[in-house]
Amino acid sequence: MSPFSYRNQSEAVAERFRKLKQRPVVLEVKDLTKRFGTESNPVLALDNVSFEVHRREFVCVVGASGCGKSTLVRLLAGLEQPTSGSLLLDGKTVDGPGADRGMVFQGYTLFPWLTVKDNVMFGPRMKGMSRAAAREEADQWLSLVSLDAFADSYPHQLSGGMKQRVAIARALANSPRILLMDEPFGALDAQTRAQMQRHLLHIWKNADVTIVFITHDLDEAIYLADRILVLKPRPGRVAELLEVPVPRPRSTEQFQSPEFLATRRRLEEWIHPGSETGTSHVDELPRLRLTQVGDEVE
Amino acid sequence: MTTPARTPSKGSVSKGPRWLSLRQELAPRRRALLFALAFALPLLLWSAVSYLPFLWHPLMEVTYAGDETVAGDYDYLASGMLVEKDLFAARNRELAAAGKPAALGIPRNPIYLPAPHEVARAFYTAFKTPPARQGDLWLHESLLHSCRIIFWGFILSAAIGLPLGILCGSLMLFSRLFEPFVDFVRYMPAPVFGALAVAIWGLDDAPKIAVVFIGTFFPMVLVVANTTRQVDGALLEAAQTLGCNRRQLLGHVIIPAATPGLYRDMRILLGCAWTYLVVAELIGAKSGISAFLYQAQRYKQFDNVYAAMLMIGLIGLFTDQILALLGRFLFPSENGGRSLKNLFRPRAGESNPGVLGGIAP
Numbered sequence: 287m288s289p290f291s292y293r294n295q296s297e298a299v300a301e302r303f304r305k306l307k308q309r310p311v312v313l314e315v316k317d318l319t320k321r322f323g324t325e326s327n328p329v330l331a332l333d334n335v336s337f338e339v340h341r342r343e344f345v346c347v348v349g350a351s352g353c354g355k356s357t358l359v360r361l362l363a364g365l366e367q368p369t370s371g372s373l374l375l376d377g378k379t380v381d382g383p384g385a386d387r388g389m390v391f392q393g394y395t396l397f398p399w400l401t402v403k404d405n406v407m408f409g410p411r412m413k414g415m416s417r418a419a420a421r422e423e424a425d426q427w428l429s430l431v432s433l434d435a436f437a438d439s440y441p442h443q444l445s446g447g448m449k450q451r452v453a454i455a456r457a458l459a460n461s462p463r464i465l466l467m468d469e470p471f472g473a474l475d476a477q478t479r480a481q482m483q484r485h486l487l488h489i490w491k492n493a494d495v496t497i498v499f500i501t502h503d504l505d506e507a508i509y510l511a512d513r514i515l516v517l518k519p520r521p522g523r524v525a526e527l528l529e530v531p532v533p534r535p536r537s538t539e540q541f542q543s544p545e546f547l548a549t550r551r552r553l554e555e556w557i558h559p560g561s562e563t564g565t566s567h568v569d570e571l572p573r574l575r576l577t578q579v580g581d582e583v584e
Numbered sequence: 585m586t587t588p589a590r591t592p593s594k595g596s597v598s599k600g601p602r603w604l605s606l607r608q609e610l611a612p613r614r615r616a617l618l619f620a621l622a623f624a625l626p627l628l629l630w631s632a633v634s635y636l637p638f639l640w641h642p643l644m645e646v647t648y649a650g651d652e653t654v655a656g657d658y659d660y661l662a663s664g665m666l667v668e669k670d671l672f673a674a675r676n677r678e679l680a681a682a683g684k685p686a687a688l689g690i691p692r693n694p695i696y697l698p699a700p701h702e703v704a705r706a707f708y709t710a711f712k713t714p715p716a717r718q719g720d721l722w723l724h725e726s727l728l729h730s731c732r733i734i735f736w737g738f739i740l741s742a743a744i745g746l747p748l749g750i751l752c753g754s755l756m757l758f759s760r761l762f763e764p765f766v767d768f769v770r771y772m773p774a775p776v777f778g779a780l781a782v783a784i785w786g787l788d789d790a791p792k793i794a795v796v797f798i799g800t801f802f803p804m805v806l807v808v809a810n811t812t813r814q815v816d817g818a819l820l821e822a823a824q825t826l827g828c829n830r831r832q833l834l835g836h837v838i839i840p841a842a843t844p845g846l847y848r849d850m851r852i853l854l855g856c857a858w859t860y861l862v863v864a865e866l867i868g869a870k871s872g873i874s875a876f877l878y879q880a881q882r883y884k885q886f887d888n889v890y891a892a893m894l895m896i897g898l899i900g901l902f903t904d905q906i907l908a909l910l911g912r913f914l915f916p917s918e919n920g921g922r923s924l925k926n927l928f929r930p931r932a933g934e935s936n937p938g939v940l941g942g943i944a945p
């Protein structure tokens with residue numbers, strides 16, 4: 287009903303995308319195909335996926351569950367080998383995991399035997415950085431994620447959100463070219479997730495890092511991303527690489543702006559084909575059981 | 585002190601977990617109390633059976649046998665004998681029929697169940713009694729000797745078994761190459777190597793150490809490999825994305841991640857080592873606590889048998905408790921333990937739940 291299309295970009299947003307596309311390509315994915323399973327019973331997880339990510343771009347990947355989002359990000363990380371196609375980081379073929387691609391997982395993967403600071407120092411230390419230099423590096427990243435006070439705590443003493451912030455700091459302390467995040471806030475409660483999203487944007491603004499962020503939460507994708515890569519399931523294919531028309535800096539007030547709603551409608555058409563109205567937003571609200579209670583005090 | 589929002593009714597005040605909470609650790613004082621009870625209850629039962637004649641005491645120790653001239657089926661009854669109560673009663677019937685005074689006796693337990701005070705006395709005198717032959721060892725020296733055999737057998741086995749097990753748990757090459765044979769040898773009971781060990785190493789301590797080694801080494805490799813394999817694969821992947829190479833992965837991720845589990849394994853295997861010790865010490869020249877035990881068994885000195893068993897149990901319990909305590913400090917990340925470094929500092933995050941998830945401006 288709203289005539290506003292997600293393709294309508296304000297002049298500022300259009301200008302931003304023009305500039306963004308002039309930046310060098312950090313990540314180039316060409317005809318990426320990944321097949322799991324046996325010869326007789328193959329599962330095609332990704333089928334000819336191609337896209338490019340520019341330097342300091344924030345790309346979100348959305349898609350229904352099982353459409354290959356995790357597979358894609360694991361291929362980018364080098365944790366899986368592609369069946370065919372190529373993956374280039376700064377023009378060089380990705381061959382196995384490496385420090386140039388940091389990753390934050392959905393589950394908590396902090397090393398439980400190390401303190402928060404030692405966790406953040408882990409990457410630099412493995413690269414051969416001296417303990418003093420690594421400690422200085424860790425201090426910087428810990429203050430960026432506002433966890434200085436917990437430097438000497440152990441992971442089991444932190445809340446879920448704090449653990450993920452340490453995981454982000456740990457990945458960034460390696461100064462990776464690209465930060466891969468696979469539903470990192472999926473296990474967090476809504477309020478913490480909102481804080482983490484704000485915080486991630488703050489980190490991204492202050493660090494020279496390109497981010498590929500997997501999520502199944504459409505609002506999260508629109509709130510965070512420059513562009514959104516939409517995957518179609520079975521087999522996983524690129525449906526669209528969508529430019530988010532919502533201007534930066536982002537804020538929660540924009541959730542009701544026409545750009546935001548138009549983008550959301552577009553994503554929903556891809557992900558929940560058939561349901562025209564944005565009902566899934568309503569689905570996520572808590573359902574209250576109504577009972578007959580008065581408001582008098584006994 | 586803050587007043588609780590709701591005043592709970594008397595009796596329902598729950599200070600920490602209750603006695604019957606499912607899968608929840610109890611308050612420290614309750615833990616200590618239960619630990620004491622765990623030993624006090626069996627001791628109490630033992631004392632009851634020993635000191636309350638009406639509970640069991642199936643035998644009579646004859647103090648006065650009555651008139652021996654009264655002939656009968658049971659006229660062999662003599663003073664000092666330990667006989668069943670039925671037999672004692674039958675003899676008394678014979679005596680009564682002859683019009684003689686009844687035999688007298690004290691109710692007793694079988695000799696294989698000495699009373700606590702007898703065992704305590706045996707425990708004490710065992711240490712106070714000089715060795716029968718000159719040059720023999722005192723009991724405490726024998727015990728020390730036993731500990732030495734365990735120590736060397738176990739250390740040797742850990743020195744080889746731990747690295748080998750970790751390699752088997754980390755690299756398929758090692759797992760496939762070693763584990764089948766180790767699994768095969770594991771089924772041969774360590775004592776069967778006794779004769780072989782004596783033939784190779786003579787009668788001294790070496791064959792005994794070898795038997796303890798063989799007994800612990802083979803299960804150790806398998807247990808260590810298994811614990812190592814259980815390290816969360818997500819940690820390995822995370823480390824790889826942080827630029828860990830294969831050697832660093834082993835040294836900086838697999839080993840530290842497996843260490844708390846391996847420490848627990850070692851504690852359990854150390855207990856198994858005592859099983860092999862008791863066999864090992866009886867091969868070649870009998871030695872150590874097992875020689876003492878063997879001697880006591882041969883002469884049916886059951887108070888000494890119990891005393892020796894008690895010593896082994898106490899040494900085991902003591903070392904295990906020490907190791908458990910040490911483990912809590914060595915692995916602060918395990919279940920709320922603390923490192924020595926942080927022992928006297930308040931725990932971050934614990935006292936101030938308001939800060940959880942909060943973001944400083």
Ligand SMILES: Nc1ncnc2c1ncn2[C@@H]1O[C@H](COP(=O)(O)OP(=O)(O)O)[C@@H](O)[C@H]1O
Nearest residue numbers: 322323329331350351352353354355356357358
């Ligand atoms: N290791 C694997 N072996 C076999 N099939 C797999 C494996 N990993 C993923 N798949 C399959 O690939 C498809 C995509 O999975 P995934 O990438 O985890 O999806 P998403 O993260 O989008 O939910 C699924 O059908 C899944 O069953």
Ligand SMILES: [Mg+2]
Nearest residue numbers: 355356357469
């Ligand atoms: Mg996934």
